[in-house]
Amino acid sequence: MILPSDYETALDSVDAAAASASASASATAPSSSSDGRGFARETAATMRRHTSGLATPSKSGSPRPREGYQQQQQQQQATSSWQTHPSDPRRITQSDHTASHTSHRDPGRMADYSFDRVYGQAESTSTLYDESVRGVVGSFVDGYHGSVFAYGQTNSGKTHTMTGSAAEAGVVRLAVRDVFHRIRSQSTAAAASATNDGSREYLVRVSYLEIYNEQIYDLLSQPSPSPSKFKSSLQHHHLPPSTSVRIFESRTEGVVVRGLREEIVTCPEDVFALLDAGDARRRVGCTGMNKTSSRSHSVFRLVLESRASSSKGEGGGGLGAGGGGGGVPSLAPSSNSSINSDSDSVTTCGTQHSHHGASIRGPVRISSLSLVDLAGSESVKYTGSTGVRQKEGQYINKSLLTLGHVVHKLSEMSLREKVGGASSSSALSMMAPNEHIPYRDSKLTRLLQPSLGGNAQVCIICNISPALSNLEESHNTLKFAMRAKKIRQHARITEVADEKTLLRSYREEIEELKRQLREARKTSAEIQHSQQPRHHGQVDQTPKIAVEYSSSSDDEDQDDTHVLVSAIANLESLILKAGAKSTQKGTTTTVRSNSSTATTSEDGNDESSLPSRALDAALMRAESEVASFVKPKISSPAVTNDSPATNKTSLMTPATTQRVEESDEDDHLLLEELHRIQDMLGAVMKKKRKGGGGVKSTPGGGPGNHINNPESRTPERDTEMEQLRMQLQEQEVASTMRKADSSFLQGQLNVKDGILKEVSVLLEALEKRQLALETENKQLREDLAGAANMIEEADAARLILEQRLSERDIELVEKRDGVYDNSE
Numbered sequence: 001m002i003l004p005s006d007y008e009t010a011l012d013s014v015d016a017a018a019a020s021a022s023a024s025a026s027a028t029a030p031s032s033s034s035d036g037r038g039f040a041r042e043t044a045a046t047m048r049r050h051t052s053g054l055a056t057p058s059k060s061g062s063p064r065p066r067e068g069y070q071q072q073q074q075q076q077q078a079t080s081s082w083q084t085h086p087s088d089p090r091r092i093t094q095s096d097h098t099a100s101h102t103s104h105r106d107p108g109r110m111a112d113y114s115f116d117r118v119y120g121q122a123e124s125t126s127t128l129y130d131e132s133v134r135g136v137v138g139s140f141v142d143g144y145h146g147s148v149f150a151y152g153q154t155n156s157g158k159t160h161t162m163t164g165s166a167a168e169a170g171v172v173r174l175a176v177r178d179v180f181h182r183i184r185s186q187s188t189a190a191a192a193s194a195t196n197d198g199s200r201e202y203l204v205r206v207s208y209l210e211i212y213n214e215q216i217y218d219l220l221s222q223p224s225p226s227p228s229k230f231k232s233s234l235q236h237h238h239l240p241p242s243t244s245v246r247i248f249e250s251r252t253e254g255v256v257v258r259g260l261r262e263e264i265v266t267c268p269e270d271v272f273a274l275l276d277a278g279d280a281r282r283r284v285g286c287t288g289m290n291k292t293s294s295r296s297h298s299v300f301r302l303v304l305e306s307r308a309s310s311s312k313g314e315g316g317g318g319l320g321a322g323g324g325g326g327g328v329p330s331l332a333p334s335s336n337s338s339i340n341s342d343s344d345s346v347t348t349c350g351t352q353h354s355h356h357g358a359s360i361r362g363p364v365r366i367s368s369l370s371l372v373d374l375a376g377s378e379s380v381k382y383t384g385s386t387g388v389r390q391k392e393g394q395y396i397n398k399s400l401l402t403l404g405h406v407v408h409k410l411s412e413m414s415l416r417e418k419v420g421g422a423s424s425s426s427a428l429s430m431m432a433p434n435e436h437i438p439y440r441d442s443k444l445t446r447l448l449q450p451s452l453g454g455n456a457q458v459c460i461i462c463n464i465s466p467a468l469s470n471l472e473e474s475h476n477t478l479k480f481a482m483r484a485k486k487i488r489q490h491a492r493i494t495e496v497a498d499e500k501t502l503l504r505s506y507r508e509e510i511e512e513l514k515r516q517l518r519e520a521r522k523t524s525a526e527i528q529h530s531q532q533p534r535h536h537g538q539v540d541q542t543p544k545i546a547v548e549y550s551s552s553s554d555d556e557d558q559d560d561t562h563v564l565v566s567a568i569a570n571l572e573s574l575i576l577k578a579g580a581k582s583t584q585k586g587t588t589t590t591v592r593s594n595s596s597t598a599t600t601s602e603d604g605n606d607e608s609s610l611p612s613r614a615l616d617a618a619l620m621r622a623e624s625e626v627a628s629f630v631k632p633k634i635s636s637p638a639v640t641n642d643s644p645a646t647n648k649t650s651l652m653t654p655a656t657t658q659r660v661e662e663s664d665e666d667d668h669l670l671l672e673e674l675h676r677i678q679d680m681l682g683a684v685m686k687k688k689r690k691g692g693g694g695v696k697s698t699p700g701g702g703p704g705n706h707i708n709n710p711e712s713r714t715p716e717r718d719t720e721m722e723q724l725r726m727q728l729q730e731q732e733v734a735s736t737m738r739k740a741d742s743s744f745l746q747g748q749l750n751v752k753d754g755i756l757k758e759v760s761v762l763l764e765a766l767e768k769r770q771l772a773l774e775t776e777n778k779q780l781r782e783d784l785a786g787a788a789n790m791i792e793e794a795d796a797a798r799l800i801l802e803q804r805l806s807e808r809d810i811e812l813v814e815k816r817d818g819v820y821d822n823s824e
């Protein structure tokens, strides 16, 4: 391993015993197929030994000189408390010299564990990634949910493994690069193939949270350090300003973190900037064991939506050099371009539109990849923590304990499943009806429930310290890893056919914008056409007006198309697909809280600063936002029909169900209202265009000047003035309606938020009640078992008594017979 610059502090330990290099091969291949799509396999567990082997709290706090490191490493090699099997990189064994530290003291009975792979200090994180994590990431891109955890005691190198350092990239960054690389190469390969079959388009979004003292915090919720790049126009007013977010149990989505910000990303650099911003906010503190100890569990999550885009006309975007708009960012040139700059394409596009319409309804795959850096278990004895640090440590240990319980239960269930031979059903479905998995005992296990519960590929990286004084902790970690390895997963691809995914709503929005663009161009061509004879006829009398009039109208049409083309380009740039180099990095970023969506242009213009001509486009975006708010069905990986989360329906009382239905009705009304407003605005804009509007006041004698000059008044100018007045009135109407619309929306969103909060509180109360009932049930079961025992014992006593009675009877009969015999 390459040492990070701040490594010295980790070398203060005298009894630190760094392990020698070890290696392992991970079981990333599916072990058995459960159905056409999914596969069952055991959770991959790999072991990593921390290089430093820090065992005791640093006493002086002063860093050991770096040159001493090699010498110390050599000493440590000899005294490592764990050693890898020379010919089997999957085995790790307790070193002989540790015998005196174990109860049996028999070297022959030293602990010996086997995992998918054991990594030692000589092996880099990229080796670990290649051999143990890459498979999970590959499956994620193919549509399977995945999770990678780093588990282990404090200071064992979890953050080093997951986050990495300046000198060495961690698993998270390697995974992010890999994801984009795979998307690009898949798309390119599909595009290069003769048939273009199998080509897919992708939408990637990320979120980053931490669980600190049993509270979930959004690590992306603050404005990021590079504001121009990640400026958010979507900081929805109804979301609380606080960074604390809540877990919400949804009927359809399972476990959802409500209010969590999600950013749509189009290249690794976007993600890294977000990661840096999030890491800077993560809670880290100095303890006696680790100078930079993570005080929280962090979960970095990528969500991928993808769908087939093999149909011609899709995917390329190919907006040419801006068509009528000019200066519009051009996407990758594509022969499938559905919009061309010339009006000849209108008919072709019209035909393609219906084609698109059909393919937009194709299923969308949703998969998530959670990369988890757990806080390490710690003992006050070694950390010497007091006050806040001690409290943090208690929360950390408690949640890890719950994780241990959950893993223990799941491994037992998997074992039963294996013994029962029910290979096609998941561990969860094998649960006895009254079996309780304590997911709800901590936020960590609740969050990880979808991953641990069966429908995900999971790789757990367990970090241990080779130091002798950490022997007990290392044993615990190894035991945890052994249990975790037994959990059987049944990952399936999740395809959503009938729900509103972000990818689909973007695609629909793009198609709608393209339709508007075609119409705008058509209208503009018609106007130009109808104006031509008049221009020719009047050229001698009013040459200036004619030219200015025509050019201002052209300008306006060009502005219209420009706005539309920009909007299309913005949306297209978020969707990753064949040949699209994407991302004009930093040009456009879409921010998404799990209840909202919108785009921001580079210069930070928000919708309110767009020209009024773009109102209908802006409204359409607003509609899409509201749609994504009212149906936020895409923010959880647990969107499967057979997701365990769907069982939560039973938690809903009739009253809550009704509330949710009512809120669905509200959503309908909301959308209808938006449609109505949009129609009205559409009509106004149309009227405006038909009227040949767009008369602009230009400096130096434009039409406005002519109009204002009473001497140059002609009937034609009067008409122009009248048109101008009408336009102004229309603009006012439009702006008033927009204001009304926005306060209406605000009100609706507030109501909805209130309802969701109530539902959430109600659900929490129900959960508590359920927990209490479960405890009561447990007690009753125990009482019942006690009573059954007593009955059994009483039965046994009765049997004995009956036996004795019958023996007595026999005795009596025999005696009586004896008496008779004697008397005879």
Ligand SMILES: Nc1ncnc2c1ncn2[C@@H]1O[C@H](COP(=O)(O)OP(=O)(O)OP(=O)(O)O)[C@@H](O)[C@H]1O
Pocket: 001, 002, 003, 004, 006, 007, 010, 049, 050, 051, 052, 121, 152, 153, 154, 155, 156, 157, 158, 159, 160, 161, 165, 290, 292, 293, 294, 295, 374, 375, 376, 377, 463
């Ligand atoms: N394989 C390694 N190579 C070089 N340095 C390492 C390695 N593993 C850990 N370190 C260093 O050891 C120190 C502790 O590691 P790290 O903070 O990753 O531990 P941790 O398990 O995340 O601890 P905590 O649970 O307290 O957050 C850091 O300074 C880190 O850079």
